[in-house]
Amino acid sequence: MSSKAEILKKIKQNQPDFVTDLPNLNALGSEQFDVLQTYKTVLKNIGGDFVEVASYTEIIDFIKNNYSLEKRIISMIPELSEIANLDWTNDDAHSLENVELTIIKAHFGVAENSALWVTDDLLGQRVSPFIAQYLAIIVDKNNILPTMHQAYEHIANQEYGFGTFIAGPSKTADIEQSLVLGAHGARGLVVFLLG
16 A cells, blocks of 8 residues: 555544534624714725715715716616716627716625625626726615625525625735725725615
8 A cells, every 4th residue: 555545544534523513603793883884984994985865866966076977977777867878788898998987776785894785787787887987886874784794695595697796996905015096997986875
């Protein structure tokens, strides 16, 4: 018998008993904290920004005051037709290269990392939040979950073709050890906390 076979035989003979129960993950996120405040703090810390709004009118006013309406703004949200092009979802994805601002909705957010869950039914095209210079995401502030564990439980039985969590603007810190925003996607993210 070779030394390799002998080592493997000894390992096989000395296997531990696997009767250990899996940990109870329900305890995660059970601690009490201000979910909305945590979301806002984390978002700011990772380079994003937030605006608390009570209506789509306030969102429109913010966009008018902070973005150039002469540049291309796209959305799938009918309430934003005054400031955004809604007729773009069947276009070739390459035609979106000149989008200044994409405005989308999120199903919910996650406080611990400021992630927002979006699926293809909200995006129009999968590339839309990643190709724009700037990204705005609207989420109901009552739909912020404390932790990613709860988020995954929330989406576990949902059906969707494509879904992703988006947190903050695109960034990297591997270029000369300095943080660069907009490295592979949106240069800025504003989250409208609606409600």
